[in-house]
Every structure is written in structure tokens, then in C-alpha cells.
Amino acid sequence: MIDPAAALVGAPLDPPAGSDTPADRALLALSAIEAGMRGDPRDEVHALAARALGRGALLEDETADGIAYYLASLALVLAEDLQGAEIALTAAVEDARSRGSVLGFATASFVRSTAIQRRGRLGDAAADARRAIAAERQGWRLAVPAARAVLADCLLEAGELDAAERELIAAGRVASALDTESGSDNAARIGLLVSRGNLHLRRGKAERALAEFRACGDQLARIGARSPAIVPWRSNAARALAAMGDVNEARRLVEEELAIAEVGGAPGPIGHAFRVLGGLSAGTEALETLELAVRHLEESQAALERARALVDYGAALRRSGRRQAAREPLRRGLDLAERCGAHAVATRAMAEVRLTGARPRRTALEGPEALTEREREVAALAARGLSNREIADSLVVTVKTVEWHLRHAFRKLGIDSRAKLGGHLKVGSPG
Numbered sequence: 001m002i003d004p005a006a007a008l009v010g011a012p013l014d015p016p017a018g019s020d021t022p023a024d025r026a027l028l029a030l031s032a033i034e035a036g037m038r039g040d041p042r043d044e045v046h047a048l049a050a051r052a053l054g055r056g057a058l059l060e061d062e063t064a065d066g067i068a069y070y071l072a073s074l075a076l077v078l079a080e081d082l083q084g085a086e087i088a089l090t091a092a093v094e095d096a097r098s099r100g101s102v103l104g105f106a107t108a109s110f111v112r113s114t115a116i117q118r119r120g121r122l123g124d125a126a127a128d129a130r131r132a133i134a135a136e137r138q139g140w141r142l143a144v145p146a147a148r149a150v151l152a153d154c155l156l157e158a159g160e161l162d163a164a165e166r167e168l169i170a171a172g173r174v175a176s177a178l179d180t181e182s183g184s185d186n187a188a189r190i191g192l193l194v195s196r197g198n199l200h201l202r203r204g205k206a207e208r209a210l211a212e213f214r215a216c217g218d219q220l221a222r223i224g225a226r227s228p229a230i231v232p233w234r235s236n237a238a239r240a241l242a243a244m245g246d247v248n249e250a251r252r253l254v255e256e257e258l259a260i261a262e263v264g265g266a267p268g269p270i271g272h273a274f275r276v277l278g279g280l281s282a283g284t285e286a287l288e289t290l291e292l293a294v295r296h297l298e299e300s301q302a303a304l305e306r307a308r309a310l311v312d313y314g315a316a317l318r319r320s321g322r323r324q325a326a327r328e329p330l331r332r333g334l335d336l337a338e339r340c341g342a343h344a345v346a347t348r349a350m351a352e353v354r355l356t357g358a359r360p361r362r363t364a365l366e367g368p369e370a371l372t373e374r375e376r377e378v379a380a381l382a383a384r385g386l387s388n389r390e391i392a393d394s395l396v397v398t399v400k401t402v403e404w405h406l407r408h409a410f411r412k413l414g415i416d417s418r419a420k421l422g423g424h425l426k427v428g429s430p431g
Contacts, residue, residue, distance in 0.1 A: 028052035036078030039227035049075035064096035064104030106135030120303030149191035206243035271296030383421035
């Protein structure tokens with residue numbers, strides 16, 4: 001199973017001059033993930049990863065059961081070619097499915113969930129994470145804490161804090177067992193630390209959040225991983241510090257992260273750092289910094305982070321008295337957040353739009369028009385009388401995924417049972 005962090009232990013590898021043999025491609029994959037985690041320029045990381053993948057040759061070498069293929073795919077994620085990573089990982093999912101490899105399918109689904117989550121498609125990311133977690137019964141364990149952390153983050157963004165906490169508790173049990181077995185911290189714990197920190201911060205427990213983010217930073221430092229494209233632990237810690245009143249230390253951490261991100265050159269981490277820095281600023285400085293965040297994130301595939309930046313920028317404009325100018329970024333952020341399935345961000349955006357004096361369209365957060373494509377598809381099948389198991393089989397997803405989409409469809413439609421779906425959706429009769 002994947003332990004991408006372990007690739008940084010020891011001296012950096014010199015990538016091979018060619019990429020004609022399986023050994024060359026595997027070495028290139030290790031070189032790519034090392035470069036990505038160090039924070040090397042994204043173009044260099046991307047070039048190494050692309051050479052390693054070899055237009056499908058690496059997958060033919062290793063199948064979806066190998067490790068090097070995932071290292072190269074994760075390097076694409078760190079270089080912020082999220083679409084390319086998703087395409088590569090979908091090929092691995094299909095390879096595992098065609099061979100009947102449960103463990104390969106779980107691994108490919110988990111790694112793909114990380115790329116999809118960064119793109120902002122929370123429902124799809126949660127579905128992939130659930131597929132991976134389901135394989136724990138067949139012995140897939142090492143990345144279970146990380147997969148549950150992905151699912152928890154999706155639930156957190158959807159506003160389901162209690163469900164997110166349950167996933168993190170389950171993840172913690174597995175992580176502790178793995179630590180005991182190996183005698184050391186498992187690398188998959190990094191994602192767990194970040195997710196727990198995010199949950200604590202959302203619940204107003206800034207000190208506990210800060211401890212989780214600093215622990216994450218300590219683990220990354222031990223393996224020489226500096227890039228905020230892995231985890232922006234510094235800016236996350238800064239948010240906790242700001243909540244505790246230590247703005248000076250918060251700014252120092254974010255400025256350090258921004259400097260590292262600018263060396264890498266990926267717009268997502270740069271935009272994220274500017275967004276957090278803007279939140280620590282006031283007046284004209286805040287507006288200018290948040291505008292920079294939006295500009296960088298407009299070039300990024302990280303849709304949800306772009307939505308956050310738009311909402312933060314619009315809110316800052318509104319607070320400065322520029323209510324008319326605030327409406328456009330707020331509406332864009334609202335629309336994007338809702339399409340991502342990020343209910344928490346969308347709810348805040350809706351409140352900010354109203355504070356500008358505008359009347360937001362009712363369907364932004366509720367009604368049939370608010371449903372995502374997959375929510376509409378699941379709800380339509382449920383309205384036709386199919387059970388959750390039948391819907392899952394029809395769409396080739398898990399029952400838990402069907403439950404996720406139905407739960408969100410019910411909330412948006414303002415109903416509490418399947419029997420009421422027909423009155424809100426235009427569906428044909430069964431059969």
C-alpha cells in the first residue's frame with residue numbers, strides 16, 4: 001500500500017535520463033513525489049510525473065496493485081494537475097475492476113478521492129472514499145485513516161459535523177492500531193491530524209485545532225516535506241492562532257507558507273495563502289490581498305478554494321461599504337460552493353449576499369434547481385420506487401453513497417421522506 005511520505009526518507013534520488021524500462025519509470029515516480037513534497041517548481045514535478053506515467057506504460061508495468069503508479073499520480077496532484085491525476089487514477093480504477101483486484105480498486109479509489117476532493121466535487125470524493133473504506137473487510141488497512149479523513153472533510157464541508165466526527169473517531173482507532181503494529185506513526189495519520197484540526201476549528205476549539213495542525217507540521221518536517229501543496233498546515237495553524245488572538249505569529253506562519261508556495265508556483269497553494277493572509281489583514285490591505293487570492297485561484301482547478309476566496313473577498317468589500325461591488329464575487333462564490341456541495345460555504349455566502357441588500361435567488365440553496373446532477377439522478381430513481389440497494393447497483397456505487405446523495409437532496413427539497421419526492425421532481429412511472 002502507498003506510503004508516499006516514505007519516499008523522502010534518505011537522500012534525494014537522481015531521476016534517470018530515460019524512461020524506457022519499468023525500473024526507469026518507477027525511479028521517475030519516486031523522483032516526482034520527492035520533488036513535489038519538497039516544493040520544487042511545479043513544471044519540474046509535472047514533467048517527472050508525466051515521464052513516469054509514460055502514457056499508460058507505468059500502469060501496464062505495475063497494474064493498479066503497484067505503488068509507483070500512485071506516487072506519480074500523487075505528484076500530479078501536488079503539481080496541481082488535478083484533472084490529469086483524476087484521469088490517470090480512473091484508469092487504475094478500471095484496471096483493478098477488470099482484474100477483480102479488491103485491494104487495487106480500494107487504493108485507486110482512495111487516491112482518486114484526494115484529487116477529486118481538491119477539485120471541489122465533494123459528493124464524488126466521498127463516494128470514492130467510501131469505496132476504499134469498504135475494502136477494510138478484505139484486508140485493505142494502511143490508508144484507511146486517510147480515506148476516512150477525506151470522507152470526514154467532505155462531511156464537514158457539507159455541514160455534517162457529527163458525522164464527520166464519527167469518521168474521525170473510527171479513523172483514530174485504525175491509526176492507533178497501525179501505529180502499535182509498526183512501532184511508529186503511520187504516514188496516513190497526517191490527513192487525520194488535519195481533518196481533526198479542521199473539525200476543532202469549526203467547533204470553536206482553537207487550542208485543540210492548533211495542536212493538531214502543529215503535530216501535522218512536525219510529522220511533515222521529520223520526512224523533509226515542506227510543500228503546502230501536501231497540507232497547508234501553517235496557514236491552518238494561523239487560523240487557529242488568530243482565533244486565539246495571536247495575529248503576529250499567525251501572519252509569520254502564513255508568510256512563510258506563501259514564500260514556499262511561490263517557489264512551487266502552483267496557483268492553488270499561493271491563492272490559499274493569500275486568502276488566509278487577507279483574513280488576518282484589515283482595510284485596504286485586506287481587500288488587495290484577497291483580490292490577489294481570487295486572481296490566483298481563478299487559474300486553479302481547486303474550485304472549492306476559489307469559492308471560499310470569492311466569498312471572503314465579497315464579504316470584505318461589503319464590510320468596507322462597497323455593497324454593490326460585493327455582490328458579484330459573493331454570487332459567484334455562492335454558485336460555485338453550491339455546485340461543489342459545500343453547504344457551509346454556501347450558507348455563509350447566502351448570508352453575505354443578503355447583507356449587501358440583494359435578494360439571492362431562492363434556489364441557490366434549496367429547491368429542485370439546487371440539486372447536483374448526481375443528487376437529481378439518485379432522487380429520481382428513489383422517486384420511481386427503487387430501493388437504496390437497487391439504486392446503488394444501477395449506478396455502480398455503494399449504498400452509503402446513495403444515502404449521502406438522498407440526504408442532501410431531502411435537505412435541499414425541504415422534505416423528510418422518499419414518498420414526497422414525486423411532488424418535487426418530474427419523474428416517469430417505474431418500468
